[in-house]
Amino acid sequence: MHALVAVDLHIIWQQVFHPHSVFFRTLWATVYISIISQAAGVLLGLLAALARMSRFAPLRWISGVYVWIFRGTPVLVQIFYIYFAFSWPTLHFGFWTVPDAAIAGIVALSINEGAYMREIIRAGIDSVDRGQMEAAKSVGMTYGMAMRRIILPQAARVIVPPLGNEFNNMMKTTSLVYTIGVFEMFAFAEQNYSQFFIADYFLAVAVWYLMLTTVWTFIQAYIERRLAVSERGDELSFRERLQAAWNPMTSWARGGGG
Amino acid sequence: MTGAEIVMHAEDVHKSFGRLEVLKGISLEVTKGETICIIGPSGSGKTTFLRCINHLEKIDSGRIEVNGHLIGYRQRGDRLVEDSERNIARQRTQIGMVFQRFNLFPHKTALENVTEGPIQVLDMEKRHAVDKAKMLLSRVGLADKVDTYPGKLSGGQQQRVAIARALAMEPALILFDEATSALDPEAIGDVLYIMGELAHEGMTMIVVTHEMGFAREAADRVVMMDDGLIIEEGTPEHFFVAPEHARTKLFLSKIL
Numbered sequence: 001m002h003a004l005v006a007v008d009l010h011i012i013w014q015q016v017f018h019p020h021s022v023f024f025r026t027l028w029a030t031v032y033i034s035i036i037s038q039a040a041g042v043l044l045g046l047l048a049a050l051a052r053m054s055r056f057a058p059l060r061w062i063s064g065v066y067v068w069i070f071r072g073t074p075v076l077v078q079i080f081y082i083y084f085a086f087s088w089p090t091l092h093f094g095f096w097t098v099p100d101a102a103i104a105g106i107v108a109l110s111i112n113e114g115a116y117m118r119e120i121i122r123a124g125i126d127s128v129d130r131g132q133m134e135a136a137k138s139v140g141m142t143y144g145m146a147m148r149r150i151i152l153p154q155a156a157r158v159i160v161p162p163l164g165n166e167f168n169n170m171m172k173t174t175s176l177v178y179t180i181g182v183f184e185m186f187a188f189a190e191q192n193y194s195q196f197f198i199a200d201y202f203l204a205v206a207v208w209y210l211m212l213t214t215v216w217t218f219i220q221a222y223i224e225r226r227l228a229v230s231e232r233g234d235e236l237s238f239r240e241r242l243q244a245a246w247n248p249m250t251s252w253a254r255g256g257g258g
Numbered sequence: 259m260t261g262a263e264i265v266m267h268a269e270d271v272h273k274s275f276g277r278l279e280v281l282k283g284i285s286l287e288v289t290k291g292e293t294i295c296i297i298g299p300s301g302s303g304k305t306t307f308l309r310c311i312n313h314l315e316k317i318d319s320g321r322i323e324v325n326g327h328l329i330g331y332r333q334r335g336d337r338l339v340e341d342s343e344r345n346i347a348r349q350r351t352q353i354g355m356v357f358q359r360f361n362l363f364p365h366k367t368a369l370e371n372v373t374e375g376p377i378q379v380l381d382m383e384k385r386h387a388v389d390k391a392k393m394l395l396s397r398v399g400l401a402d403k404v405d406t407y408p409g410k411l412s413g414g415q416q417q418r419v420a421i422a423r424a425l426a427m428e429p430a431l432i433l434f435d436e437a438t439s440a441l442d443p444e445a446i447g448d449v450l451y452i453m454g455e456l457a458h459e460g461m462t463m464i465v466v467t468h469e470m471g472f473a474r475e476a477a478d479r480v481v482m483m484d485d486g487l488i489i490e491e492g493t494p495e496h497f498f499v500a501p502e503h504a505r506t507k508l509f510l511s512k513i514l
Contacts, residue, residue: 134314135361135420139375139427140351142343149378153365
């Protein structure tokens with residue numbers, strides 16, 4: 001019972017403000033796994049979205065099956081299957097080593113994320129007026145060039161807010177790859193717990209996750225503001241975007257204003 | 259029209275949307291420097307025909323040529339097969355289009371809207387493209403709006419940017435798809451004035467319009483479409499003074 005109140009402030013203080021280098025290595029693992037998986041997920045999502053809109057039916061089917069499978073099964077199962085069913089190399093980039101488990105984890109998270117990103121990207125592309133593609137074509141652009149220069153930059157305004165939320169989720173979801181032996185932030189807490197049986201390691205790592213997602217909230221608000229600059233006159237200030245990010249009701253209420 | 263250079267040649271063009279046949283065999287020839295106004299009731303197929311000319315719509319049969327090149331299709335034996343995307347894109351550089359709803363690129367300034375095609379598609383040097391775009395924008399009366407985004411421009415101003423965007427490609431032919439239908443009366447005058455100037459300067463234009471005043475003043479030929487067919491064509495004098503076809507008379511009596 002006493003565990004409910006007995007937070008060991010020493011552990012929190014030490015792990016949050018004076019972590020040692022082993023911890024930083026695990027923090028770095030969480031960060032790079034999140035960033036690479038999200039980036040690859042966006043790319044896969046884009047390819048799947050384009051395939052979904054293709055005139056070539058088999059591409060549409062492949063895209064459909066992809067989303068069906070990876071949204072319909074637990075990401076943990078996907079991580080385990082991808083890690084154990086294939087053999088993955090350990091990669092070395094100078095001082096930086098990416099172990100095989102981390103590679104498998106990144107691959108699994110990317111593929112899973114791509115399935116969710118497909119819908120987000122498709123909704124973004126759908127939000128762009130059909131006349132934009134026609135105008136682009138009538139100045140002689142090919143489909144690819146029109147997508148790149150005209151459609152996707154406009155779709156980005158719709159894609160970026162949910163993409164930011166996806167990345168926020170991704171940073172937290174990376175903790176699952178600890179189960180296949182990736183030594184990332186959660187694994188660090190788990191290892192210390194099993195050694196000292198002090199639950200406050202989990203609390204400390206929660207604070208670190210919170211810091212990561214909070215920093216991301218600021219970066220996201222900044223990116224969204226930059227994207228809005230070229231929009232008509234109704235761009236939101238940095239502060240307003242932050243408020244909207246904190247409070248879903250704010251952005252909802254503003255929806256009708258235009 | 260003796261020996262004049264043919265810019266657009268359409269021959270027995272058919273087009274259906276599902277079971278609805280919207281073009282039932284359109285043949286039309288436009289020579290260099292001509293301004294053709296296509297008039298007719300809504301649903302007569304005017305806009306669809308215009309969109310077939312730059313292959314925004316596929317055609318079911320017949321053929322359309324611009325500057326002697328088959329548009330959108332390649333001849334294979336005695337069949338026509340759809341051309342490659344790259345070739346179609348190249349053909350479209352010769353065919354400007356001005357839309358009813360302007361369709362400016364909202365994430366680009368007026369200037370960038372005009373330079374986008376020349377720089378990206380024609381590989382024109384940026385400095386050159388910018389100079390030219392500024393010249394074209396001042397020509398349509400928007401010299402002071404070069405750095406403005408479309409969202410801050412009025413409808414009439416947007417449409418004038420769209421005309422500059424089409425002109426920047428130096429097309430052989432410009433298609434106007436009800437270019438003034440979405441504008442308020444004052445802006446209509448500005449846009450029609452610019453279109454009239456272009457017509458006078460010898461730009462080859464096909465104009466789908468409900469503006470009979472413009473058709474009378476600027477058109478070399480007026481074409482009346484009804485129910486997917488061209489039912490009458492002739493000079494504006496012929497049309498507005500003594501139309502032959504009963505359907506034309508009825509249409510004009512309603513609209514004038």
